[in-house]
Amino acid sequence: MSAEPHDHAPVLASRRTLEDLVRNKKVLVMTGPGGVGKTSSAAALAVGAALMGIRTCVVTIDPAKRLADALGIENIGNEPVQIDAFGSGDLYAVMLDADATFDDLVVKYAKSPEQASKILANRVYQNLTKNLSGIQEYMAMEKLYELHNDSRFDLMVVDTPPSSNALDFLDAPRRLIGFLDNKVFRLIMNPGPAILRPVSFAARAVLRTISKVVGSEVVDEAVAFFQDFEGMEEGFRMRAESVQALMRNDATAFIVVTAPRGDTVKEAASFGEKLAGFGFQVAGLISNRHTPDFDTGTRNEELPTVLSSRELEVLEQNLTRMEQLRISESKEVDWIVGLLAPARLVKVPMLAKDISNIEDLAKMARSLI
Template sequence: MSRTAPALDVDAILDDPGTRIIVCCGSGGVGKTTTAAALGLRAAERGRSVVVLTVDPAKRLAQAMGLTELDNTPRRVDGVGDGGELHAMMLDMKRTFDEIIEAHADADRARQILTNPFYQSLSSSFSGTQEYMAMEKLGQLRRSGDWDLIVVDTPPSRSALDFLDAPERLGRFLDGRLIRILTAPAKAGGRSAFKLINAGFGVVTGILTKVLGAQVLRDIQMFVSALDAVFGGFRQRAEQTYQLLQAPGTAFLVVAAPERDAMREASYFVERLAQERMPLAGVVVNRVHLSPAAALSSARSSAAAEDLEARGEHELTAAVLRLHAGRMQLAAREQRQREHFTSAHPTVPITQVPAMPEDVHDLAGLRQIGDLLASPPPESRATA
């Protein structure tokens, strides 16, 4: 880079006992899940007790860690050395929602909620549920005290930061007019209150009945009435987790690839984290193509290939020179993208990981990624 970005010291983050949570965020397809797993493994093999939580539905994390599956329960990863231990899990948002209901409602109320058709739909597919449950699960893991480091692999794209909005979104939902209408009968004392509500909001309830159907509306009313007793705890825990994410013991790592769209997303994440006063540790640029400083420029390689082809000589050499020229052009484009990001964010620490010849599929591959994260390769000096 023409501007030199501060180097991201990954091992300093992993070795600091004060670091309790690492959140990996970034757009889809940039190696975020692999980065989270590699960080978790490296921290465990440096003596820490680590759990990796992924909310990405891909199965790569389980496969790389030698697990047949991941679910809502942390599973121990075998083959981790040097005194630490590593667990991994995948968020099951419905099961997490069920656990919250079971833990914060009495048996009868919990049964009413869990068997309610509206709840079953809400807990499986309602917009924002996954992000909120990710926050809940993170809070549960932190409160358990079973691990001294939690590594979170967030969903792809900008939704990766939607959990930052969870407390506010939940508050808007709870305080909304529709919820007040639906909860008022139970709060006011039953059947007579329903008459009062129907008198005051007859038009609203009439429209809802026509749109949703009488049975669906009754399901929603019963669900909201039963859940009302535990709503306050939802909001309180979400706000506590939000504050936990802002605390000094949390480190956000933005993962990107050296491509225009991915680096643009990285800029968005960096700016949003600053806006929310979240502790950004740095940026990981994955799958970087590097070329030796002494290599031929792409222009010279292309010219040499053209000369050989014009003379009809050394076809294989000409093909290799063409390949080299393309590689140099790619390296130069990637370098310009990194320079553009650094110009916009000159104080953000960066590390880069070179493109690997094949996908990571086991612990050995994750160790290699961890080594590269902690000891990035020399900067490319490619010229086009």
């Protein structure tokens, strides 16, 4: 399908696919609940774009083994690697390593190599990427920021890990900075003017209670973490602001991925609404795993002669049930189209088999683009 934008007419021809997003945006971020085929959708979109001659890099996070095989990225790391997509040299992939990305940031903003290595060795720091919710997503955005000026690519497609909380990733930079700016620990290190001393005193009391519960080692290590991090918050804050600016850029669009089940659609809808509420551009909606439409009015006159009447009835009921399922799936998804307008919806039929090679991704791409 080709989209020829005219000056005054809306581009109706492309309303049903994501083609113009792939053509006109520089960054596409795929978000949505777990188990809906987000990683496959990101990979398929990237393969489709590359086949259109757009130089594309897909940032994936923890792809299922089979998908990694399909992309041929089993052993790739935190840097983009060229993928052979039907001989076109336009596809790159990178598998996000959130810990390594964070380590790179620490090394970048530390004032000295000693400061960096002290932080990297601290237990609080080592557990930060696993425990602070949203940090994985935030590191995906960080990686994106790092790569978005790379002259090898025209388009970045970014997968995000499933979140239990839609706000996690939007909130992660703020939470990270809040964490680093922790008032209690600051007060203990630097009590400040006399008027604040009682608070500092109370803070020490809290830490004493915590020491009793978890042991003083842990508390000591937490204090050491904040001492080591001293002076780096500003660098992190500025970096986080630049990342946010990129996310709000006109050339960046979010695509919400869902599947046509009630709970999943609700989750996706609240995700999309929150994104829009934060001023991000939600431009697309992919709904995977739809039941195909079988009700075409095609009849086979032979059937009554080869099947018993009971079997004929079983087949008719099966057709009716599939049709009811298809309709209720559509109803589940259609209501959020109005909610997330002008984001367009693309329904992808249930795949006949799991994605296992690049042809499967190209096939999925055809229903997306």
